[in-house]
Amino acid sequence: MDVYLVDGTYELFRHYFAVPDAQDADGNEIGAVRGVLTSVLSLLEKGVTHLGVATDHVVESFRNDLYANYKTGEGVPADLMSQFPLLEEALEAMGVLVWAMVEFEADDALAAAACKSAQDKRVDKVIICTPDKDLGQCVVGDKIVQLDRRKNEIRNSEGIVTKFGVRPESIPDYLALVGDTSDGYPGLPGWGAKGAASVLSQYPHLEDIPKDPKAWNSTIRGSAKLADTLFNSWDEAILFRKLATLRTDVPVFKDIDELRWKGPRETFEAMCVRLKAPNLLKKTHALPR
Numbered sequence: 001m002d003v004y005l006v007d008g009t010y011e012l013f014r015h016y017f018a019v020p021d022a023q024d025a026d027g028n029e030i031g032a033v034r035g036v037l038t039s040v041l042s043l044l045e046k047g048v049t050h051l052g053v054a055t056d057h058v059v060e061s062f063r064n065d066l067y068a069n070y071k072t073g074e075g076v077p078a079d080l081m082s083q084f085p086l087l088e089e090a091l092e093a094m095g096v097l098v099w100a101m102v103e104f105e106a107d108d109a110l111a112a113a114a115c116k117s118a119q120d121k122r123v124d125k126v127i128i129c130t131p132d133k134d135l136g137q138c139v140v141g142d143k144i145v146q147l148d149r150r151k152n153e154i155r156n157s158e159g160i161v162t163k164f165g166v167r168p169e170s171i172p173d174y175l176a177l178v179g180d181t182s183d184g185y186p187g188l189p190g191w192g193a194k195g196a197a198s199v200l201s202q203y204p205h206l207e208d209i210p211k212d213p214k215a216w217n218s219t220i221r222g223s224a225k226l227a228d229t230l231f232n233s234w235d236e237a238i239l240f241r242k243l244a245t246l247r248t249d250v251p252v253f254k255d256i257d258e259l260r261w262k263g264p265r266e267t268f269e270a271m272c273v274r275l276k277a278p279n280l281l282k283k284t285h286a287l288p289r
Contacts (some may be wrong), residue, residue, distance in 0.1 A: 003117040003259060004048050007130030008055035008098070008123060009106045011036045016080045024274050028077035032276045033087045039149075040096060043129075044287050050259040052252070053091055055084060057100035061108075062273055063183075063243050070243065071184040087210035090275065093268040094284065097259055104250050107134055111246035113253065114138045120256045127154075132178065134244055136160045137171035170204045176241035177230075185240050190229050195222065206230070206237055253266070254283025263289050 015035030022031035043051060059073035073081060075085060088100045099109035109129055115120040117126045118140065123140050128135050139146055139160050146155045160168045177196040179187025202217045203209040210216055211231055213223035220226075253259060272281035 001050055001122055001256075002048070002125045002127060002288070003053040003113075003123055003256070004043055005113050005117070005126065005128045006040065006043075006051060007106055007110060007128075007132065007135075008036065008053040008087060008091070009084075010081060010132060011039055011053075012128050013080070015039070016077070016083070022276065024276070028086070029083060030086065030275050032080065033083050033090055034277050034280070036087055037090055037094060037275070038276070040091065040094065041283060044261060045083070045283070049261060050256065052097040052099060052113055052259050052262060053239050054099040054101060054106035054113070055088055056106045057084060057088065057102050061101070061105045062103055063105070067185060067239060067243055069184050071182065074180055090271050092218045093265050093271040094267070095261055095264045097253065099250075099252055101250075107132060108247040108250045109252055110135060111138050112248045112250040114144050115248040116252060117256060117259075118144050123256065132182075133164070134171065134175060134183075134246060136164065137168050137244075137246060139168040142289040166200045167204060170200045172244040173200055173204070173206050174242035176206065176237050179240070180244065183243065185243055187240060188229050188233050188237060190222075190225060195220075195226055199226065203221055205243065261289075263287070 012032050016032035019031050019035040021029060021032060024030050040053065059071065059076065063070045064072065082244045088098050091098045101109055110130065114128055117123050125142070126144040127147050128138060128144065129147045129149055131150070135146055136155070138144055139155060139157050142156045154164060157168055164171065164174060166174050174196050177187055177191040178193055179185055198220050200207060202220065210231065211227065213227035216223040268284065269281055272278060
């Protein structure tokens with residue numbers, strides 16, 4: 001079997017900015033939720049049998065305690081934030097397993113679910129549905145892959161190397177050096193994508209990088225300047241890597257059978273009425289179990 005793990009937060013943001021506004025009978029915004037459910041339905045229509053969706057029930061996480069400038073919900077439109085609880089409720093009514101994260105982030109749940117799923121001998125492949133670069137660290141050969149559904153692009157381990165210039169296991173180190181603006185940490189001055197890739201392709205982790213730039217591979221340009229910045233900002237680099245490292249110990253499921261889609265719940269009809277989505281109800285009920 002194949003297991004599909006969906007980044008519900010990414011999907012909600014994507015649909016919020018891509019689909020027309022829509023309101024329920026009480027005037028609450030529902031357009032993005034309806035778009036995400038339609039997207040999940042498309043997976044089921046393609047024959048996906050096992051799937052889970054992770055969301056950031058609250059944007060803040062334990063990482064905000066580690067770094068004051070880490071991302072928060074500030075600036076997120078109110079009518080987008082208000083759709084998170086509705087999305088979680090709607091997916092559960094649809095019969096889809098949902099991980100609504102509070103202490104951790106959706107990406108942590110996806111990482112944990114990918115790791116746990118891959119350990120089950122019944123699982124042939126785990127597909128993490130998100131373009132987020134930090135999930136690249138979870139990719140393992142052709143067993144755990146990353147799918148950008150918008151571009152219809154799949155990345156296995158070699159695909160991660162092609163995209164970033166480093167192996168999956170070096171992604172947290174890579175992000176520590178170059179930063180991740182979407183998560184709110186800047187990386188180190190002077191360290192761009194090309195420099196980080198050239199160094200980490202030779203020395204996979206920060207601790208592997210020689211302190212003496214003269215010992216660096218001769219093909220790495222600007223080694224003296226890069227080394228000076230790194231080792232004078234070592235604590236920041238280690239902190240940023242910790243922020244970039246996804247947690248795989250998050251409780252997600254006990255048995256892979258929990259991810260099997262068995263059809264919608266009785267509450268799904270009322271949810272589709274609220275979402276003004278009769279076709280969604282009809283198509284979901286028509287799917288084979």
